[in-house]
Protein backbone atom coordinates (compact mmCIF):
# COMPACT_ATOMS: atom_id res chain seq x y z
CA UNK A 1 0.00 0.00 0.00
CA UNK A 2 1.26 3.45 -0.89
CA UNK A 3 0.79 6.13 1.74
CA UNK A 4 0.57 9.64 0.33
CA UNK A 5 2.19 12.36 2.41
CA UNK A 6 0.74 15.80 3.00
CA UNK A 7 2.78 18.90 2.24
CA UNK A 8 3.40 19.34 5.93
CA UNK A 9 4.59 15.75 6.26
CA UNK A 10 6.91 16.24 3.31
CA UNK A 11 8.36 19.26 5.11
CA UNK A 12 8.98 17.01 8.12
CA UNK A 13 10.62 14.43 5.86
CA UNK A 14 12.83 17.18 4.47
CA UNK A 15 14.16 17.75 7.99
CA UNK A 16 15.12 14.07 8.21
CA UNK A 17 16.65 14.31 4.75
CA UNK A 18 18.82 17.24 5.77
CA UNK A 19 20.29 15.16 8.58
CA UNK A 20 21.20 12.45 6.05
CA UNK A 21 22.81 15.06 3.80
CA UNK A 22 24.87 16.39 6.70
CA UNK A 23 25.96 12.88 7.71
CA UNK A 24 27.04 12.02 4.17
CA UNK A 25 28.93 15.29 3.81
CA UNK A 26 30.73 14.68 7.11
CA UNK A 27 31.66 11.13 6.11
CA UNK A 28 32.97 12.30 2.77
CA UNK A 29 35.01 15.00 4.48
CA UNK A 30 36.52 12.43 6.87
CA UNK A 31 37.30 9.79 4.22
CA UNK A 32 41.07 9.89 3.80
CA UNK A 33 43.67 7.22 3.19
CA UNK A 34 44.16 5.21 6.39
CA UNK A 35 40.75 5.97 7.90
CA UNK A 36 38.70 2.88 8.70
CA UNK A 37 35.12 2.28 7.63
CA UNK A 38 34.22 1.91 11.31
CA UNK A 39 35.61 5.40 11.93
CA UNK A 40 33.44 6.73 9.09
CA UNK A 41 30.46 5.08 10.75
CA UNK A 42 31.33 6.93 13.96
CA UNK A 43 31.36 10.22 12.07
CA UNK A 44 27.83 9.55 10.81
CA UNK A 45 26.69 8.45 14.28
CA UNK A 46 27.88 11.76 15.70
CA UNK A 47 25.83 13.72 13.16
CA UNK A 48 22.69 11.65 13.83
CA UNK A 49 23.16 11.96 17.59
CA UNK A 50 23.65 15.74 17.43
CA UNK A 51 20.44 16.05 15.39
CA UNK A 52 18.46 13.82 17.73
CA UNK A 53 17.89 11.37 14.89
CA UNK A 54 17.79 7.56 15.01
CA UNK A 55 19.30 5.24 12.44
CA UNK A 56 16.99 3.07 10.36
CA UNK A 57 20.08 1.03 9.37
CA UNK A 58 21.35 0.08 12.83
CA UNK A 59 19.91 -3.28 13.84
CA UNK A 60 18.03 -3.62 10.55
CA UNK A 61 17.53 -7.27 9.68
CA UNK A 62 15.74 -8.12 6.43
CA UNK A 63 14.93 -11.76 5.72
CA UNK A 64 18.15 -12.37 3.74
CA UNK A 65 20.42 -11.06 6.48
CA UNK A 66 22.21 -13.42 8.87
CA UNK A 67 22.77 -10.71 11.51
CA UNK A 68 21.29 -7.33 12.44
CA UNK A 69 23.12 -4.57 10.54
CA UNK A 70 25.87 -3.23 12.84
CA UNK A 71 26.28 0.33 11.53
CA UNK A 72 24.44 3.54 10.64
CA UNK A 73 26.06 3.63 7.19
CA UNK A 74 26.69 1.07 4.50
CA UNK A 75 30.26 1.51 3.24
CA UNK A 76 30.89 -0.35 -0.01
CA UNK A 77 34.46 -0.19 -1.33
CA UNK A 78 35.59 -0.90 -4.92
CA UNK A 79 33.95 -4.16 -6.07
CA UNK A 80 31.33 -3.89 -3.30
CA UNK A 81 28.11 -2.58 -4.88
CA UNK A 82 25.91 -1.89 -1.84
CA UNK A 83 25.26 -3.05 1.75
CA UNK A 84 28.95 -3.00 2.75
CA UNK A 85 29.47 -3.41 6.49
CA UNK A 86 31.51 -0.58 8.11
CA UNK A 87 34.30 -2.72 9.52
CA UNK A 88 37.98 -2.24 10.30
CA UNK A 89 39.04 -1.93 6.64
CA UNK A 90 41.29 1.12 6.19
CA UNK A 91 40.87 3.21 3.06
CA UNK A 92 43.67 3.03 0.49
CA UNK A 93 44.78 5.48 -2.15
CA UNK A 94 42.44 5.28 -5.15
CA UNK A 95 39.61 3.44 -3.41
CA UNK A 96 36.08 4.02 -4.70
CA UNK A 97 33.68 4.26 -1.76
CA UNK A 98 29.89 4.22 -1.83
CA UNK A 99 28.28 5.38 1.39
CA UNK A 100 24.58 4.92 2.09
CA UNK A 101 22.99 6.52 5.15
CA UNK A 102 19.55 6.89 6.65
CA UNK A 103 18.11 9.00 9.43
CA UNK A 104 14.80 8.86 11.27
CA UNK A 105 13.69 12.17 12.73
CA UNK A 106 10.31 12.85 14.36
CA UNK A 107 9.10 9.55 12.94
CA UNK A 108 10.13 10.18 9.32
CA UNK A 109 12.95 8.54 7.37
CA UNK A 110 15.44 9.96 4.88
CA UNK A 111 17.66 7.69 2.78
CA UNK A 112 20.52 8.70 0.46
CA UNK A 113 23.85 7.52 -0.89
CA UNK A 114 26.95 9.02 -2.50
CA UNK A 115 30.01 7.56 -4.18
CA UNK A 116 33.48 9.15 -4.23
CA UNK A 117 37.12 8.26 -4.49
CA UNK A 118 39.86 8.60 -1.90
CA UNK A 119 43.26 10.00 -2.88
CA UNK A 120 44.21 9.75 -6.53
CA UNK A 121 41.14 9.29 -8.71
CA UNK A 122 41.21 7.00 -11.73
CA UNK A 123 39.45 8.37 -14.82
CA UNK A 124 37.32 5.23 -15.12
CA UNK A 125 36.11 5.61 -11.54
CA UNK A 126 35.18 9.21 -12.16
CA UNK A 127 33.13 8.18 -15.19
CA UNK A 128 31.44 5.40 -13.22
CA UNK A 129 30.45 7.75 -10.38
CA UNK A 130 29.30 10.47 -12.76
CA UNK A 131 27.12 7.95 -14.57
CA UNK A 132 25.41 6.86 -11.34
CA UNK A 133 24.79 10.53 -10.54
CA UNK A 134 23.48 11.24 -14.04
CA UNK A 135 21.16 8.21 -13.84
CA UNK A 136 19.86 9.48 -10.51
CA UNK A 137 19.23 12.94 -11.95
CA UNK A 138 17.40 11.41 -14.93
CA UNK A 139 15.23 9.34 -12.59
CA UNK A 140 14.44 12.32 -10.37
CA UNK A 141 13.38 14.31 -13.43
CA UNK A 142 10.64 11.72 -14.08
CA UNK A 143 9.26 11.85 -10.52
CA UNK A 144 6.20 13.90 -11.46
CA UNK A 145 2.46 13.41 -11.02
CA UNK A 146 0.96 11.56 -13.98
CA UNK A 147 4.16 9.71 -14.88
CA UNK A 148 4.62 6.06 -13.93
CA UNK A 149 7.17 4.14 -11.93
CA UNK A 150 8.38 2.68 -15.21
CA UNK A 151 9.29 6.15 -16.45
CA UNK A 152 11.75 6.50 -13.57
CA UNK A 153 13.09 2.97 -14.13
CA UNK A 154 13.50 3.54 -17.84
CA UNK A 155 15.29 6.87 -17.38
CA UNK A 156 17.70 5.39 -14.82
CA UNK A 157 18.44 2.24 -16.80
CA UNK A 158 18.92 4.07 -20.08
CA UNK A 159 21.70 6.26 -18.66
CA UNK A 160 23.47 3.27 -17.06
CA UNK A 161 23.27 1.09 -20.19
CA UNK A 162 24.25 3.90 -22.57
CA UNK A 163 27.52 4.19 -20.63
CA UNK A 164 28.11 0.46 -21.06
CA UNK A 165 27.67 -0.45 -17.40
CA UNK A 166 25.93 -3.35 -15.72
CA UNK A 167 22.83 -2.92 -13.57
CA UNK A 168 22.47 -5.43 -10.73
CA UNK A 169 19.25 -7.30 -11.17
CA UNK A 170 16.62 -7.14 -8.47
CA UNK A 171 17.92 -4.12 -6.56
CA UNK A 172 16.52 -0.63 -6.79
CA UNK A 173 14.64 2.11 -5.03
CA UNK A 174 11.54 2.07 -2.86
CA UNK A 175 8.92 4.15 -1.18
CA UNK A 176 10.04 6.00 1.96
CA UNK A 177 8.00 7.27 4.87
CA UNK A 178 7.74 6.23 8.48
CA UNK A 179 9.66 3.12 7.41
CA UNK A 180 12.76 3.02 5.26
CA UNK A 181 11.33 0.53 2.78
CA UNK A 182 7.75 1.10 1.72
CA UNK A 183 5.76 0.47 -1.45
CA UNK A 184 6.21 0.92 -4.31
CA UNK A 185 9.46 -0.66 -5.51
CA UNK A 186 11.37 1.53 -7.96
CA UNK A 187 13.39 -0.66 -10.37
CA UNK A 188 16.61 0.61 -11.92
CA UNK A 189 15.62 -0.58 -15.36
CA UNK A 190 12.48 -1.34 -17.32
CA UNK A 191 10.02 -0.13 -19.94
CA UNK A 192 8.63 3.40 -19.77
CA UNK A 193 4.91 3.95 -19.35
CA UNK A 194 4.39 0.93 -17.12
CA UNK A 195 3.75 0.42 -13.44
CA UNK A 196 2.07 2.50 -10.79
CA UNK A 197 0.93 6.01 -11.67
CA UNK A 198 2.80 8.67 -9.68
CA UNK A 199 0.74 11.02 -7.53
CA UNK A 200 1.58 14.12 -5.54
CA UNK A 201 2.51 13.04 -2.02
CA UNK A 202 4.43 9.92 -3.01
CA UNK A 203 7.96 9.84 -1.59
CA UNK A 204 10.47 7.61 -3.33
CA UNK A 205 14.10 6.65 -2.86
CA UNK A 206 15.68 6.48 -6.32
CA UNK A 207 19.02 4.68 -6.26
CA UNK A 208 20.94 3.66 -9.37
CA UNK A 209 23.78 1.16 -8.99
CA UNK A 210 26.27 0.63 -11.82
CA UNK A 211 28.83 -2.12 -12.38
CA UNK A 212 31.93 -1.02 -14.29
CA UNK A 213 32.59 -4.37 -15.97
CA UNK A 214 29.28 -4.22 -17.83
CA UNK A 215 27.83 -7.46 -16.45
CA UNK A 216 24.82 -7.56 -14.14
CA UNK A 217 25.96 -10.36 -11.84
CA UNK A 218 26.71 -10.02 -8.18
CA UNK A 219 27.42 -12.29 -5.27
CA UNK A 220 26.74 -11.93 -1.56
CA UNK A 221 29.98 -11.85 0.43
CA UNK A 222 30.73 -14.11 3.39
CA UNK A 223 29.43 -11.48 5.84
CA UNK A 224 25.94 -12.14 4.45
CA UNK A 225 25.44 -8.45 3.67
CA UNK A 226 27.89 -7.02 1.14
CA UNK A 227 26.95 -7.42 -2.52
CA UNK A 228 30.05 -7.71 -4.69
CA UNK A 229 30.54 -7.79 -8.44
CA UNK A 230 31.41 -11.26 -9.69
CA UNK A 231 33.98 -9.97 -12.19
CA UNK A 232 35.88 -7.90 -9.61
CA UNK A 233 35.08 -4.65 -11.41
CA UNK A 234 34.17 -1.57 -9.40
CA UNK A 235 30.65 -0.33 -8.75
CA UNK A 236 29.07 3.01 -7.85
CA UNK A 237 25.79 3.93 -6.15
CA UNK A 238 23.87 7.22 -5.87
CA UNK A 239 20.60 7.81 -4.05
CA UNK A 240 18.18 10.53 -3.03
CA UNK A 241 14.81 10.53 -1.31
CA UNK A 242 12.46 12.48 -3.57
CA UNK A 243 8.89 13.74 -3.07
CA UNK A 244 6.49 13.83 -6.01
CA UNK A 245 4.74 17.21 -5.81
CA UNK A 246 2.43 19.24 -8.02
CA UNK A 247 5.32 21.63 -8.65
CA UNK A 248 7.75 18.86 -9.60
CA UNK A 249 10.28 16.61 -7.91
CA UNK A 250 11.48 17.79 -4.49
CA UNK A 251 14.79 16.25 -3.40
CA UNK A 252 14.46 15.77 0.36
CA UNK A 253 18.03 14.60 0.97
CA UNK A 254 19.77 17.46 -0.86
CA UNK A 255 22.25 19.51 1.18
Ligand code: MG
Pocket residue numbers: 100101111112113207239
Ligand atom coordinates in the same frame (compact mmCIF):
# COMPACT_ATOMS: atom_id res chain seq x y z
MG1 MG B 1 19.99 4.00 0.99
Ligand code: MG
Pocket residue numbers: 111112173174205207239
Ligand atom coordinates in the same frame (compact mmCIF):
# COMPACT_ATOMS: atom_id res chain seq x y z
MG1 MG C 1 17.29 3.09 -0.30
